[in-house]
Amino acid sequence: MFADVSFPISSYQSFTYSVPEPLKKSVNVGVRVRVPFGSKKSVQGVITQLKNKVDYKGKILSITSLVDDTPVFDEVLWKLLGWVSNYYFTPLGQVAKTALPSSFSSNYTPPVSLYAKAEKITENDFKQLRERAGQQFLFYTTLQKLGKSVPVSSLNNLVKNSYGVIKPLEKKGFITLSKVPIKPDFKNLGIKSSKIIVKFSKEQKGVIAKLKLNLGKNKFSSYLLRGVTGSGKTEIYIALAKHAEEMGLTSIILLPEISLTPQIGGRFRSVFGERVAIWHSRMTTTERQMTWQKICLKEYSIVIGARSAIFTPLKNVGLIIVDEEQESSFKQDSPAPRYHTRDVALMRGKLNKSLTILSSATPSMESYYNQAIKKLDFVELKKRYGGAKYPKVHLVDMNLERAETENYKILFSRLLLEKIEDCLERNEQIILLQNRRGFSPYINCRDCGNVEYCKQCQISLTFHKTENKLKCHYCNSDYPVPPVCQECGSNQIVLSGAGTQKIEDELREAISKIKVTRMDIDSVRQRGETVKKLASFKNGEYDVLVGTQMIAKGLDFPNVTLVGVINADLGLFLPDFRAGERTFQLIYQVAGRSGRGKKPGEVIIQTNNPDDTVIIRASKLDMQKYYNICLSERKELMYPPFSWIVKFNFSGKDKKQVEKSAHNVLKKLNNIPKQFRLFGPAPCPIEKLRGQFRYHIIVSSPKNKDKNGEKLHTFLRNKLIKEKILTKRKGVSAVVDVDPASLL
Ligand code: ADP
Ligand code: ZN
Ligand code: ZN
Numbered sequence: 001m002f003a004d005v006s007f008p009i010s011s012y013q014s015f016t017y018s019v020p021e022p023l024k025k026s027v028n029v030g031v032r033v034r035v036p037f038g039s040k041k042s043v044q045g046v047i048t049q050l051k052n053k054v055d056y057k058g059k060i061l062s063i064t065s066l067v068d069d070t071p072v073f074d075e076v077l078w079k080l081l082g083w084v085s086n087y088y089f090t091p092l093g094q095v096a097k098t099a100l101p102s103s104f105s106s107n108y109t110p111p112v113s114l115y116a117k118a119e120k121i122t123e124n125d126f127k128q129l130r131e132r133a134g135q136q137f138l139f140y141t142t143l144q145k146l147g148k149s150v151p152v153s154s155l156n157n158l159v160k161n162s163y164g165v166i167k168p169l170e171k172k173g174f175i176t177l178s179k180v181p182i183k184p185d186f187k188n189l190g191i192k193s194s195k196i197i198v199k200f201s202k203e204q205k206g207v208i209a210k211l212k213l214n215l216g217k218n219k220f221s222s223y224l225l226r227g228v229t230g231s232g233k234t235e236i237y238i239a240l241a242k243h244a245e246e247m248g249l250t251s252i253i254l255l256p257e258i259s260l261t262p263q264i265g266g267r268f269r270s271v272f273g274e275r276v277a278i279w280h281s282r283m284t285t286t287e288r289q290m291t292w293q294k295i296c297l298k299e300y301s302i303v304i305g306a307r308s309a310i311f312t313p314l315k316n317v318g319l320i321i322v323d324e325e326q327e328s329s330f331k332q333d334s335p336a337p338r339y340h341t342r343d344v345a346l347m348r349g350k351l352n353k354s355l356t357i358l359s360s361a362t363p364s365m366e367s368y369y370n371q372a373i374k375k376l377d378f379v380e381l382k383k384r385y386g387g388a389k390y391p392k393v394h395l396v397d398m399n400l401e402r403a404e405t406e407n408y409k410i411l412f413s414r415l416l417l418e419k420i421e422d423c424l425e426r427n428e429q430i431i432l433l434q435n436r437r438g439f440s441p442y443i444n445c446r447d448c449g450n451v452e453y454c455k456q457c458q459i460s461l462t463f464h465k466t467e468n469k470l471k472c473h474y475c476n477s478d479y480p481v482p483p484v485c486q487e488c489g490s491n492q493i494v495l496s497g498a499g500t501q502k503i504e505d506e507l508r509e510a511i512s513k514i515k516v517t518r519m520d521i522d523s524v525r526q527r528g529e530t531v532k533k534l535a536s537f538k539n540g541e542y543d544v545l546v547g548t549q550m551i552a553k554g555l556d557f558p559n560v561t562l563v564g565v566i567n568a569d570l571g572l573f574l575p576d577f578r579a580g581e582r583t584f585q586l587i588y589q590v591a592g593r594s595g596r597g598k599k600p601g602e603v604i605i606q607t608n609n610p611d612d613t614v615i616i617r618a619s620k621l622d623m624q625k626y627y628n629i630c631l632s633e634r635k636e637l638m639y640p641p642f643s644w645i646v647k648f649n650f651s652g653k654d655k656k657q658v659e660k661s662a663h664n665v666l667k668k669l670n671n672i673p674k675q676f677r678l679f680g681p682a683p684c685p686i687e688k689l690r691g692q693f694r695y696h697i698i699v700s701s702p703k704n705k706d707k708n709g710e711k712l713h714t715f716l717r718n719k720l721i722k723e724k725i726l727t728k729r730k731g732v733s734a735v736v737d738v739d740p741a742s743l744l
Contacts, residue, residue: 001018001019001024001027001050001052002018002019002050002051002053002054002060003016003017003018003027003033003049003050003063004048004051005033005045005048005063006045006048006091007037007045007093008044008045008091008093008097009091009094010091010094011091012091013091014048014049014092014093016054016056016060017033017035017061018060018061018062018063019050020062023063023065023066026066026069027050027063028050028070028071029047029049029050029078030046030071030074030077031046031066031067031068031070031071031072032045032046032047032066032067032100033047033063033064033065033066034065034066034067035062035063035064036064042064044067045093046092046093046096072100072296072313073099073100073313074313074315076352077311077313079351080344080347080351081095081096081311083347084099084337084339084344085337086717087713087738088336088337088338088738089717089720089721089736089738090336090337094336094337098332098335099308111181111182112179112180112181112182113151113152113179113180114151114152114153114166114177114178114180115149115151115177116143116149116152116155116166116176116177117143117148117149118140118144118174121140121174125172133168135159135160135161136165136174138159139155139158139159139162139165139166139169140169140174140175143155149178151180152166191261191262191265191269191278192262192266193266193269193273194263194266194267194269196267196270198238200239201232201385203231203381203382204381207225207227207236207379208236208239208240210379211225211355211357211379214355215243215244215247215249215319216244216247217353220349220350220353220354220356221355221356222346222355222357222358222375222377223356223357223358223377223379224357224358224359224360224367224368224370224371224376224377224378224379225357225360225379225380225381226361226371226380226381227359227360227380228361228382228383228384228592229361229591230385230592230595230596231361231381231382231383231385233323233359233381234267235267235385237264237323238267238268238271240319240357241253241268241272242271244318245275245302247318248316249316249317249318249319249354250300250301250302250315250316250318250319251301251319251321252302252305252310252317252319252321252345253302253303253304254307254309254310254320254323254330254341255306255324256306256324256330256554257306257329257550257553257554258282258306259519259524259530259534260323260324260555261304261305262530262531262534262535263534263555264323264554265304268302268304272301272302275299275300275301276300276302277295277302277303277305278291278303278304278305279291279303279304279305279306279309280306292312295313295314296313298315300314306329307329307332307341310341310344310345311344317348317352317354319354319356320345320348320349320352320355320357321356321359322342322356322357322358323359323554324359324360324553324554325359325360325364326362326364326367326581326585327553328582331739331740333741334735336735338736338738340739342367346358358376361589361592362585362588365578365627365630365631365634365640365641366640368631369641370641384596386597388596388597388598389595390595390621391591391594391595391600391601391602392600392602392603393591393602393603393604393605393620393621394415394602394603394604394605394619395605395607395610395615395616396413396415396604396605396607398567398606398607398608401606411498411502411503411506411566412506412507412510412564412566415604416606417510417511419562419602419604420511420514420544420562420564421511423543424511424514426561426599428559428560428562428599429537429543429557429559429561429562430543430560430563431544431545431546431547431560431593431594432503432507432544432545432546432547432564432565432566433547433549433551433552433563433564433566433586434499434503434548434566434567435548435549435552435567435570435571436462436548436570437462437500437501437520437521437548438463438471438473438499438501439463439464439498439499439501439502439505440462440463440495440496440497440502441460441462441497441498442461442462442497443460443461443463443470443493443495443496444493444494444496445487445488445492445494446490446492446493446494447485447488447490448485448487448490450485450487452470452479452482452486454472454474454475454479455691456472456474456477456688456689456691457474457475457689457691458686458687458688459472459473459474459686459689462499463481464478465501465505466501466522469481474689474690475689475690498566498567500518500520500546500547500548501518501522503566504516504518514543514544515542515543515544516542516543516544516545516546517542517546518545518547519533519534519546519547519550520547533545537557540559545560551593552590553589553590556596557596558596558597558598560593560594560595560596560601561594561595561600561602562594562602562603563591563593563594563601563602563603563604564603564606565590565603565605565606566606567607568583568587568605568606568607568609568615568618569583569609569612570583571583571586572614572615574685575685575743575744576685576743577634577637577640580614580630581630583615583618584614584617584618584630587619588618588621588623590603591603591618605618613626614626617629638677638700638702640739641703642702642703642704643677643700643702643703644701644706644709644712644739645700645739646698646699646700646712646716646736646737646738646740647697647736647737648662648665648697648698648699648726648736648737649684649695649696649734649736650662650665650681650695650696650697650733651689651692651694651695651732651733652693652731652732652733653691653693654693654730654731657730657731657732658693659695660732661695661729661734662680662681662695662697663681665681665697665725665726665734666680666681668719668723669699669719672699672715673711673715675701675706675711676699676711676715677700677701678697679697679699680695680698681695681696682696683695684743685743686744699712699716700712720736
């Protein structure tokens with residue numbers, strides 16, 4: 001018997017090994033094995049195929065041992081990995097590695113701790129012990145008093161050498177020892193069960209009833225659930241997961257941001273208790289190993305997690321939900337496979353024959369379009385839960401504000417300050433969005449206009465006040481603040497623009513006694529910090545939460561009645577076709593944090609571009625109109641969702657070589673069919689990152705001539721796998737990105 005084994009390397013090849021007699025019974029497709037490979041004695045790979053014959057005439061090596069005793073991927077998951085490999089042009093071994101980090105094994109045994117318990121002994125033994133073995137006696141009597149099995153480690157301070165004491169005690173039969181698996185303390189994941197009294201609205205009932213019809217039908221169905229902010233989508237997920245559980249089915253709930261897991265996880269915990277697993281990258285290896293094993297043992301009904309949760313080996317999946325499906329964090333950027341969780345979810349739903357729901361108040365343009373052309377079914381929640389009103393939105397023209405106040409550095413408009421004061425008087429809370437962290441995003445020279453850039457990246461440096469340093473937000477390198485302009489030597493250098501740190505500082509200055517907390521990746525680097533911050537804000541320990549896009553979506557604080565967008569234009573003019581869509585979604589989402597409870601809410605949007613379509617539509621919370629405008633623009637320019645896009649990225653330290661590589665690939669694309677369009681090679685809008693120069697080529701194929709993107713895929717598959725047009729050369733790396741999240 002022979003097995004093809006694939007490795008997590010960037011080669012599409014798999015290699016054949018022979019299966020030794022004793023392993024024949026246990027090998028299977030999807031089982032991981034250790035084999036000799038190249039100069040290495042033992043490399044981990046996955047069996048991709050079993051066969052009885054080989055054509056190969058050379059020497060065939062044999063499998064050394066198995067990593068798993070059963071396949072870690074069932075048939076459906078295996079097919080899913082195959083699809084990911086195929087669709088994203090990524091070798092299967094590499095996909096398997098993403099889906100299953102190498103430290104996991106289905107025969108993983110958790111670490112154990114030693115427990116001891118006192119047994120009954122005769123009076124004579126007791127006497128002897130007291131007279132002859134003081135330490136053992138002390139240990140024994142302490143255990144006796146405790147009257148139960150306790151960890152030996154908890155008695156370490158009692159005697160000098162606990163091991164030297166317990167062994168003889170055990171031998172005499174005075175105590176019994178047992179090994180108890182150490183359970184990681186999932187408490188510090190911050191998932192606290194949060195109970196509410198659930199009473200479904202008529203609208204919610206309707207949506208649940210409709211979606212429920214698709215559960216347990218052993219048939220794939222896919223829906224876009226569009227529910228305005230505060231419409232109670234979480235409760236819909238819970239109701240459906242409950243129905244699924246009653247039918248013996250499991251559910252996967254995908255969230256875009258780890259910071260949302262405590263809130264939604266907490267609601268699920270209160271309903272499903274220990275039958276909910278949490279899955280994301282901030283968990284420790286032990287936590288993940290333990291969770292993984294319990295998933296394999298079918299101990300969970302529900303997995304809630306970030307993007308990699310879509311690959312968890314849950315059995316009998318009947319329901320998959322992608323919450324805030326428009327979020328670009330669902331797209332893996334690096335390393336390959338550069339998959340989009342939403343699309344993998346749809347494919348898993350198809351293979352599992354389950355109900356798959358994409359959910360959002362502001363769907364992605366792709367899903368909105370797919371619903372319009374009936375590729376996705378549609379359900380909608382038009383009203384906020386509990387009669388909560390939509391917030392009132394004010395648009396503030398900051399150009400006018402500057403002119404009228406003659407303050408050219410103004411951060412908070414008069415209206416915003418006034419509303420903040422009102423809010424404080426009523427003891428209500430405020431969220432302020434500024435989608436840029438740090439203190440000042442630019443440091444520039446008044447005399448020559450020079451802006452300080454990172455030496456590694458084409459990114460301006462941000463001043464961080466707490467550390468008194470300039471930092472690059474891409475590569476994280478830091479620089480001292482220069483005393484004079486690096487270009488002309490002038491000492492007229494100024495910090496300009498505002499990041500969240502500055503907003504926090506200036507707000508304290510503007511309104512004394514105001515209690516402000518801040519949430520961005522700088523302030524929540526420590527594990528557990530996010531949970532703590534959100535909880536203390538919810539408890540009312542702070543008046544204001546200042547933050548980046550992290551605070552814009554999903555969060556539910558009933559006492560927040562004012563949301564301020566400090567600068568709505570950030571990101572609006574990025575040279576990327578999704579810039580408008582993203583800005584709209586961000587503003588709409590953050591506005592949705594206001595007035596979710598009984599009290600009415602307001603939103604203040606500050607902008608320098610009050611005539612921009614995106615800003616106008618966002619301020620009117622007019623999703624439909626904006627989406628239709630955006631779609632007609634996309635159609636005209638043949639951008640997704642009207643075309644398929646594949647991007648080739650080239651990067652390297654030597655600009656000439658990078659450019660050359662890109663041109664070489666272009667040459668090999670010479671016989672490209674006419675219906676495809678080719679852009680580039682051109683320098684990427686961000687030309688340099690981490691010391692690497694960047695070029696790209698973009699290939700697109702219009703959907704009206706290539707419905708499923710198959711033509712484009714077939715053409716590129718030939719180029720990439722048969723002709724190997726992307727082989728690495730001269731310090732230039734080349735990657736392929738299918739359905740890229742951005743063109744920056
Ligand atoms: P969305 O995710 O759609 O923005 P949420 O799920 O956060 O909205 O719900 C908004 C608020 O309404 C939350 O405080 C939630 O607890 C409450 N809510 C929603 N549905 C119900 C329900 N059926 N019963 C009780 N409270 C609900
Ligand atoms: Zn200068
Ligand atoms: Zn940098």
